[in-house]
Amino acid sequence: MSDDVLAIENLSAAIRNGPTLLHEISLRLAAGEVHGLVGTSGAGKSMIGRCVLGILPAPVRVTAGGIRFLGKQLVGLSERDRRAAGASLALIPQDPLSALNPSRRIVSQMTDVMRLRLHLSHAEAYARALAMLDEVHIRGPQDVLRRYPHELSGGMRQRVLIATAFACEPRLIVADEPTTALDVTVQKQILRLIRELQRKHGTSVLFVTHDLGVVAKICNSVTVLNAGRIVEQAPVADIFLRPQDAYTQALFAATPRYDRPGDTLRPLPADFA
Amino acid sequence: MLARRILLRLLQSIPTLAGVAVLTFVLVRVVPGDPVAMMIPPGADDAAVARLYAMYGLDKTISQQFLIWAGQALGGNFGISITTRQAVTGLIFSRLxxxxxxxxxxxxxxxxxxxxxxxxxxxxxxxxxxxxxxxxxxxxxxxxxxxxxxxxxxxxxxxxxxxxxxxxxxxxxxxxxxxxxxxxxxxxxxxxxxxxxxxxxxxxxxxxxxxxxxxxxxxxxxxxxxxxxxxxxxxxxxxxxxxxxxxxxxxxxxxxxxxxxxxxxxxxxxxxxxxxxxxxxxxxxxxxxxxxxxxxxxxxxxxxxxxxxxxxxxxxxxxxxxxxxxxxxxxxxxx
Missing domain, CATH: 1.10.3720.10 (MetI-like)
Structure with a gap:
């Protein structure tokens, strides 16, 4: 299908002279779709996101396969072309504290990307930053823009980052465990907010998470990963009702259930952990 | 705020400087070596040597010497260089x-x-x-x-x-x-x-x-x-x-x-x-x-x-x- 926003085809990645991290990953993401990448730590779910964004750690290389974004092949591009092709890509990072530069005010961290990508003037970018903060339901946006990151709460920072991610009308957002570093009440709000903005803007989202509850709330379809391989890929309803693969079943079994009194925590079987 | 912080730091540095002053004063006097011996020609008579010691106050005890030096130093006078006969303060400020x-x-x-x-x-x-x-x-x-x-x-x-x-x-x-x-x-x-x-x-x-x-x-x-x-x-x-x-x-x-x-x-x-x-x-x-x-x-x-x-x-x-x-x-x- 050529109208897919993102098409990853047989993507493999490895540490130079080292182990292979991703084995022939393929997935497609239609416009407006939210696709979950689930798995335990080290399963390669964040690595897929970083391949798409072009920010692989230095020793990691794509060894085979391709990534088509809006019909354009991203693998093999020079760094300059890659930056240009990434204009419709954005990232909502995991840790909202480390994702904001501690020594720069919020305003410059929100407007720099608009000035670069949308060629806005200072005043236009400022107005757009205010509008975006309004979209993420931040009260007193002028005040927030003046602040340094350490002067905001965790939820507030994540809202700022979400506002920044949506600011340039990206076609695809990689959300890399965007709620993991937040406390539970804030997690729910942030999740709802991402869902709301994603629908409103028709943005596709690649949602990296280890939390199956989050997947159920936000995703249309899911890829389950284990040790860099796809173990199962299906619409979200199918995965939850009829998990096919033993690993997926084990993941579900490991999730604590409050609706089964007397249930104990079950670890992943040793051959998966 | 800033001025207070600077002032506080400067006050804190006074004991440091006093410590450095005492330490160097004692150290340079207890290590072997003698400024007078560097000046006199070989075979000078004892009286002349004693006169030079007295002139630089080197015949007094170290603590006496220190008190004299410290008293003058507080007034901004750090003594006279033995070799050049110039005021130490002036000499340092001309080279600093x-x-x-x-x-x-x-x-x-x-x-x-x-x-x-x-x-x-x-x-x-x-x-x-x-x-x-x-x-x-x-x-x-x-x-x-x-x-x-x-x-x-x-x-x-x-x-x-x-x-x-x-x-x-x-x-x-x-x-x-x-x-x-x-x-x-x-x-x-x-x-x-x-x-x-x-x-x-x-x-x-x-x-x-x-x-x-x-x-x-x-x-x-x-x-x-x-x-x-x-x-x-x-x-x-x-x-x-x-x-x-x-x-x-x-x-x-x-x-x-x-x-x-x-x-x-x-x-x-x-x-x-x-x-x-x-x-x-x-x-x-x-x-x-x-x-x-x-x-x-x-x-x-x-x-x-x-x-x-x-x-x-x-x-x-x-x-x-x-x-x-x-x-x-x-x-x-x-x-």
């Missing part, structure tokens, strides 16, 4: 500007070179560029400043005579200035002929002092830059579409600077110490070469005055350093 200018130029060279190497090494992390930068910094670190000085003299003074190898300025040129801050004064008074001449004289000693420091700055800055480049904000900035150069210079550098700034401060104090040898090698008329001569001649009042001068410089550098942290990191500004 030369050293301050040399150290400042050396520090600028070291910071510029160190930051450049760190940034280039970070930009090409994991590639040949990084290996080259690491090799260069390793080499700069391994060779001490005075050896650089000697090597420079051979190469740029003798084999390719491009630069003057001694002194501070061409005496036929550097006249008509009213302070000893020759570099600064000639610059602001548009006598740039003198400025270039002074810089040419400074080039070799300043670069010799700067190279090991530059390497140290490059190492520390590069490792904190690497840490910052792994932070999510640096990744996010690249996702936003900024180049690696932009991310290094506009995002990471400022956050990586704090460990480097504290290292640089500490190392600049070593730089001041390094001037002792370098100034001697290049016959540069600063307090470093003055200190060597003072020690050789066992010129006790001058040694005492010079060490206190060094101590004051160290204290001021550290004060400037503390104040710079708050300027760099907004999180340190309140509380």
């Amino acid at each position: 500007p030369a050293t301050l200018e040399l150290v400042t130029v050396a520090a600028f060279v070291a910071v510029a070179l160190g930051v450049a190497m760190a940034v280039i090494g970070t930009r090409f992390a994991g590639r040949a560029g990084e290996v080259v930068v690491d090799g260069i910094t390793g080499f700069f670190l391994a060779v001490p400043d005075f050896l650089w000085g000697l090597a420079f003299i051979v190469v740029f003074g003798v084999l390719l005579p491009l630069l003057p190898i001694s002194g501070r300025a061409d005496p036929t040129q550097a006249s008509g200035l009213s302070t000893e801050f020759t570099l600064i004064e000639s610059f602001v008074r548009f006598r740039w002929g003198i400025t270039t001449d002074v810089l040419a004289h400074m080039a070799m000693p300043a670069v010799a002092l700067a190279l090991p420091l530059a390497a140290m700055i490059a190492r520390v800055l590069k490792s904190s830059l690497a840490e910052q480049m792994g932070q999510d904000y640096a990744l996010l900035s690249r996702v936003k579409g900024f180049s690696r150069w932009h991310v290094i210079l506009a995002e990471a550098l400022r956050n990586a600077a704090i460990p480097t700034v504290s290292l640089t401060g500490v190392q600049v104090t070593f730089l001041v110490g390094g001037t002792v040898l370098i100034e001697k090698i290049f016959s540069y008329p600063g307090i470093g070469s003055l200190a060597i001569d003072a020690v050789i001649n066992r010129d006790l009042p001058l040694i005492q005055g010079l060490i206190l001068t060094f101590a004051v410089i160290f204290i001021l550098i550290n004060l400037a350093l503390d104040l710079s942290y708050a300027a760099l990191d907004p999180r340190l500004r309140h509380g």
Whole structure:
């Protein structure tokens, strides 16, 4: 299908002279779709996101396969072309504290990307930053823009980052465990907010998470990963009702259930952990 | 707020200076060596020797000597140099500007070179560029400043005579200035002929002092830059579409600077110490070469005055350093 926003085809990645991290990953993401990448730590779910964004750690290389974004092949591009092709890509990072530069005010961290990508003037970018903060339901946006990151709460920072991610009308957002570093009440709000903005803007989202509850709330379809391989890929309803693969079943079994009194925590079987 | 903090730090430095004064006073008098023996001709009679001892107060006990010295020092009189018969204060103040200018130029060279190497090494992390930068910094670190000085003299003074190898300025040129801050004064008074001449004289000693420091700055800055480049904000900035150069210079550098700034401060104090040898090698008329001569001649009042001068410089550098942290990191500004 050529109208897919993102098409990853047989993507493999490895540490130079080292182990292979991703084995022939393929997935497609239609416009407006939210696709979950689930798995335990080290399963390669964040690595897929970083391949798409072009920010692989230095020793990691794509060894085979391709990534088509809006019909354009991203693998093999020079760094300059890659930056240009990434204009419709954005990232909502995991840790909202480390994702904001501690020594720069919020305003410059929100407007720099608009000035670069949308060629806005200072005043236009400022107005757009205010509008975006309004979209993420931040009260007193002028005040927030003046602040340094350490002067905001965790939820507030994540809202700022979400506002920044949506600011340039990206076609695809990689959300890399965007709620993991937040406390539970804030997690729910942030999740709802991402869902709301994603629908409103028709943005596709690649949602990296280890939390199956989050997947159920936000995703249309899911890829389950284990040790860099796809173990199962299906619409979200199918995965939850009829998990096919033993690993997926084990993941579900490991999730604590409050609706089964007397249930104990079950670890992943040793051959998966 | 700021003024109070500065005042507090200056008050705290008083006991430090007092400690330095006592320690050097005692040390230079208990180590073997005798200023009078350096002055008298061989075979002088005992009476003349005793007269000299009395003249410099060296016949009194160390504690008596210290009380006399401290009483005068509090009034700003640090005694008379034994060898030159000039007031120590005047002697130091006439030579201090030369050293301050040399150290400042050396520090600028070291910071510029160190930051450049760190940034280039970070930009090409994991590639040949990084290996080259690491090799260069390793080499700069391994060779001490005075050896650089000697090597420079051979190469740029003798084999390719491009630069003057001694002194501070061409005496036929550097006249008509009213302070000893020759570099600064000639610059602001548009006598740039003198400025270039002074810089040419400074080039070799300043670069010799700067190279090991530059390497140290490059190492520390590069490792904190690497840490910052792994932070999510640096990744996010690249996702936003900024180049690696932009991310290094506009995002990471400022956050990586704090460990480097504290290292640089500490190392600049070593730089001041390094001037002792370098100034001697290049016959540069600063307090470093003055200190060597003072020690050789066992010129006790001058040694005492010079060490206190060094101590004051160290204290001021550290004060400037503390104040710079708050300027760099907004999180340190309140509380």
